[in-house]
Amino acid sequence: MSAVTQAPSPSLQAEEARLAAVERYDILDTPAEPAFDRIATLIRLVFGVETSIVSLIDAHRQWFKAAQGNDKGEVPRDISFCRHVVANGRPLVITDASQDPRFQNNPLVTAPRGVRFYAGVPLTTHDGHHIGTLCAIDSQPRDFSEREEAILQGLAQVAMSELELRRLATTDGLTGIATRRAFKEDALRFVALARRHRTQLSAVTFDIDKFKAINDTYGHAAGDTVLKAVTAAVTQHLRQSDIFGRLGGEEFAILLPDADGHAAMAVAEKLRHAILDLRFPGSHPPLIASASFGIATLDPSTDDLDRLLLKADEALYEAKRGGRNRAISWRGATGATTIEVERRRVLKAGKLVFNNRRSVISCTVRALWDKGAEVSVTPPNDLPEKVTLEIPSAAAHWEGRVTQRRPNGIELEFAP
Template sequence: MHRRRGASGDARLEAFSTEEQSLTAERRTPACGTEGAHALGRSCEDLRLAALARYDVMDTPGEEAFDRIVRLTQKVFRTSMVTISLIDGHRQWFKARHGVGPQETARGPALCSSTIEQGSPLIVTDARRDPRFAQNPFVTGEPHIRFYAGAPLVTPDGQMLGTLCVMDQAQRAFTDDEREILVDLARIVIDELELRLLADADALTGALSRRAFRAEAQKAIDQAAHAERPLSLIVIDLDHFKRVNDTYGHDRGDAALIGSVLACAAQFAGRERIGRLGGEEFAVLLPDVGTDRALSVAERIREAIRGETYAFREGTFRVTASLGVTSAPADGACDIDMLLRSADMALYQAKAAGRNRCVVAASPIGRGAGLRRVLKRGSLVLGAGRESVPCTVRAVSAGRVRLDVLGAAELPTRFDLVMDGEDPAPCRVVTRSERGLEAAFE
């Protein structure tokens, strides 16, 4: 079903009803190109995004298992660049990388996106002479890719999450044997992704892994709603952490991460849970705690993190943190995604206000309760159609949409949203975080 311009809010919800129902059937969904996608009423890209979400790996901290695969791949092929690239609806994000600066790029020009769209290993011996890529900005500009070889990361149920790729700034040949080795290494990446689904603890800090934290948090949310008890969530982000790593070294950065988790844990002893959500981002779940008390806990955590001192060769340093606080609504109508999004909005405000502070979510979380989870590739049309910005649509309701997009803070308040070739839907931004927007349909 397609939503056309002028469609009612109810029609918009109906158009996405099959998305919500089929998300529960994704574990053994057949690969794209089979009858499975049509039976579920979903596109191949929707199924692929659902599989990527199931692995819950985007924006997670670096892990030695994946770094080791990248190091091995670089030694085997002797290329200047290697990445484990995961492809979201709007970006490619590197779980591990060698010789590549940014952690993520836009999806549009990514050769890894072309690889998964092709559905098989992509070998480009000289991108400058290949008409498909000669004008690609990653070829004509940084990182000046000339040679590329990528093997899709294919899950046991046939979905392509991204690629293991090798790149160089000089042309080169690539033999059939080398192609098979790259495919085998890509299979090892998938094996590691399968193994991390079983891990409950973050290897560096001892905090819960993001997957385990989300699972425990959802269980606690359901229990709180059933018992009509309060529940709060705090999201913590260490300020200017890249600067810490660049100035003092990654080993000292790791020490600051561990010390911050220990300082946080020392503030309570009970049913509270700490999880590591990303590189320097953590979350604390507070059962039976309302907003006022949660803010008090957040202030204690902030002071404790700021009070830790870390030694390095030339002296000592400290770190500070920004914290976003939110609480479940009284009627219990929320889930972990809503709580995290609400806390992220508050965290964004804390950073914008100067960092090293705590901010409580300004708007009631219940306002988003009607949003239904979807996973779709889309684009924001800006400036009367003069510019298009890719996005990933995460949730939709009769009147609202929630999406992830690069550079969310710089985007205008109004735009048109396009999904799956449908007519543009005029939208107005309601709230922002660093990585996403919630907007109202107009």
């Protein structure tokens, strides 16, 4: 028997609509958030299971927004138990997966201390799309009563309410600055204007260094104090026209209209020193906060907002790898081009085909443009340089070359 179990296959149109609903919440690959962590904790406490997960499912993986008892972060969709819940739109309870012919050869079951008990319910939007799951998992078989199933479904409704609140909120409750969604909505308008009029625009992303260690050493209340102090210090040094938002956790972004790379670097350095100058009386040992910064300048011929922030993030990661508490500008090539490139943000199911069509890997297409695509796939380093990207729902395919590899995906340039 195959190790990959079969779930009902939705129509291409239905899956495209479901992925559009996932995209609407703009939550994939965001940092942990207390509201969802609390739900995962409650699942473990109420049902006494080893593992609890709040997850979203895109085209190629089950991604964990919150998880207790599991540190993987995501699993491939084709071996996920939860994909059956999403496909059917109904709760699924398995008392002993090792005795269930649908799952007994699944690698999540055959692994040491593998899955035995599983209970999952869908996260369903107000318009009926199943975008993810809540699940309770254990390495020992057990029963699950109708009452327990009803409780799990109630927690799923709480999780969906949190997702809706998150989607609609414009101001971050802790820091008072723009939420991720509000920041992006405002930033999109500024990027469009800068591209249309060919004006300067730069982005700065930063996060607080070793923030987990601050929480572990001083407690979460102290971590909240640091977040509020950092955002207050940064706000004092920004212009009224600048856009400042919290992307999640300790990650922030700033959009600087009419600022070239040199001006943006000067702003980042000023903010870096302002954060270093913060003092937190009463902390033992003395608490010192620092931050790492990445800077990128808009290329109006090739960049949209997502591309601009991605460049700033790549510079931020370089700053962190270089020792933290520093600001680095994006070092990639941004050679001038006379060809207008319109990147469209999408969330579509795709396939990467290679090895003379003997190898096929599911992927999620995150952006498309005339000459290329941004693709989320795991693991990206195992792919050859040349692949074919297929999008079944559009009956389209392109021969492509991998031009960039990132931790969770690749960027492709299509063959002419």
